[in-house]
Amino acid sequence: MDYRFTVEQEAFRKEFADWLAKQIPKGFDPSKRNYYDDDEWKAAYQKFQKSLFEGGYAAMHYEKEYGGQGKTMMEQVIVQQTIATTCGELSMPGGITMGMALPTIHSCCTEAQKREHIPKILDGTYIWCQGFSEPNAGSDVANCATRAVRKNGDYIIDGQKTWTSFAHMADWCILLVRTDPSVAKHKGLSYLLVNMKTPGIEVRPMVQLTEEAEFNEVFFDNVKVPVENRVGEEGQGWMIAITTLMFERTIGDAIMGPMYERNYKRLVDLAKSTLREGKPVIENPVIRQQLAQAYIETMVLKYHGLRNLSKTLKGGIPGPEGSIGKLLWSEPNQRITENALNMQGLNSQVMRGSPWTIQDGNWQYSYLRAKGNTIEAGSSEIQRNIIGERCLLLPKDSSREARRK
Numbered sequence: 151m152d153y154r155f156t157v158e159q160e161a162f163r164k165e166f167a168d169w170l171a172k173q174i175p176k177g178f179d180p181s182k183r184n185y186y187d188d189d190e191w192k193a194a195y196q197k198f199q200k201s202l203f204e205g206g207y208a209a210m211h212y213e214k215e216y217g218g219q220g221k222t223m224m225e226q227v228i229v230q231q232t233i234a235t236t237c238g239e240l241s242m243p244g245g246i247t248m249g250m251a252l253p254t255i256h257s258c259c260t261e262a263q264k265r266e267h268i269p270k271i272l273d274g275t276y277i278w279c280q281g282f283s284e285p286n287a288g289s290d291v292a293n294c295a296t297r298a299v300r301k302n303g304d305y306i307i308d309g310q311k312t313w314t315s316f317a318h319m320a321d322w323c324i325l326l327v328r329t330d331p332s333v334a335k336h337k338g339l340s341y342l343l344v345n346m347k348t349p350g351i352e353v354r355p356m357v358q359l360t361e362e363a364e365f366n367e368v369f370f371d372n373v374k375v376p377v378e379n380r381v382g383e384e385g386q387g388w389m390i391a392i393t394t395l396m397f398e399r400t401i402g403d404a405i406m407g408p409m410y411e412r413n414y415k416r417l418v419d420l421a422k423s424t425l426r427e428g429k430p431v432i433e434n435p436v437i438r439q440q441l442a443q444a445y446i447e448t449m450v451l452k453y454h455g456l457r458n459l460s461k462t463l464k465g466g467i468p469g470p471e472g473s474i475g476k477l478l479w480s481e482p483n484q485r486i487t488e489n490a491l492n493m494q495g496l497n498s499q500v501m502r503g504s505p506w507t508i509q510d511g512n513w514q515y516s517y518l519r520a521k522g523n524t525i526e527a528g529s530s531e532i533q534r535n536i537i538g539e540r541c542l543l544l545p546k547d548s549s550r551e552a553r554r555k
């Protein structure tokens with residue numbers, strides 16, 4: 151199998167990279183991680199997404215009538231890979247919008263819903279968040295207790311979501327709610343598109359290890375959502391939520407490989423430039439072994455991503471094998487960032503902002519942020535359950551089956 155770009159694809163990649171270089175805002179340094187305050191970050195994202203849209207590079211693979219470019223998935227991947235390795239921070243507030251809300255709306259919504267929402271996503275007007283997890287429904291998403299009661303053409307929503315990334319910036323939310331508590335738990339769910347400015351919604355940011363508040367608690371108190379904002383039929387919420395999660399777990403696959411290759415080069419630079427007892431740490435055999443392991447894991451991720459991409463190019467909605475990619479990026483990231491801190495010795499204790507930081511404290515930030523990688527988008531244990539049961543067709547986890555009944 152030949153994984154290289156064709157001559158046309160390479161020409162498109164170069165054309166886009168040249169265009170992108172001219173869009174990078176003043177002060178943004180592509181050689182390191184760039185940090186923003188929340189309001190600045192939302193504005194920077196919206197401006198960047200608008201420029202992509204106006205430049206003819208938003209949703210290359212979507213139909214023109216929804217604001218896409220009518221090209222193939224390959225052009226879309228080239229655009230996303232180039233952004234991720236050049237100025238990923240600018241697109242980050244739109245991660246859930248682009249990776250989950252958009253493909254779900256595109257594949258599951260009515261024509262009217264698509265025409266209403268897709269163009270406003272593609273031109274950067276709206277940011278979306280994903281309201282699935284609750285205090286008692288994280289891994290077990292179907293345990294969702296947020297209630298939606300139908301009354302005169304509206305659903306009245308009461309309940310709480312948690313860990314809702316970017317809810318503090320979001321204009322809209324894809325929300326999983328319980329519309330029927332009298333049937334089996336997977337059957338009583340519905341899926342709604344909720345405007346975050348609706349009265350009764352309160353967003354409370356939660357501070358993470360990194361000292362950022364990337365996610366939030368979201369409270370719903372008597373929130374009125376029109377019935378026409380439902381996706382699919384009442385009671386079909388579980389199937390639509392699974393579709394969203396499949397998209398979530400496969401978004402990264404083709405994009406993570408090039409990002410990890412770039413990070414790997416930074417790791418090697420770190421090993422070459424950091425001295426221990428007067429010698430670069432790259433001369434230490436244990437560090438060399440860690441670098442070799444990081445390289446192997448980066449290549450496995452890259453080729454897994456390409457294999458999945460070639461499958462996706464043949465059409466269809468992603469399947470449970472997205473869980474393999476999730477494990478391949480989340481677990482190595484924790485090992486790689488830990489190795490980077492070990493290489494730095496005592497300097498690993500100082501954070502961004504100190505004159506003693508190495509490589510601007512990026513590895514310290516990444517080490518702390520990586521802790522969430524094996525939890526977000528479904529924990530490692532849940533991914534292994536999915537791979538076992540749905541990819542390898544092993545017998546089901548009996549304790550879970552018992553709980554389900």
Ligand SMILES: Cc1cc2nc3c(=O)[nH]c(=O)nc-3n(C[C@H](O)[C@H](O)[C@H](O)COP(=O)(O)OP(=O)(O)OC[C@H]3O[C@@H](n4cnc5c(N)ncnc54)[C@H](O)[C@@H]3O)c2cc1C
Pocket residue numbers: 246279280281282283284285287288289290312313314315316365522523525526527528529530531532535547550
């Ligand atoms: C950075 C970050 C961003 C997030 N963003 C969002 C978001 O935008 N929207 C959203 O809805 N959610 C979001 N989440 C929530 C995330 O999806 C949940 O945290 C995750 O699904 C785990 O749920 P939980 O935290 O309730 O843990 P629990 O489900 O309580 O799990 C606790 C532990 O038990 C294990 N476990 C649970 N069930 C099983 C089982 N059947 N078999 C084996 N082990 C099991 C888990 O692996 C875990 O180790 C985010 C989380 C993080 C860390």
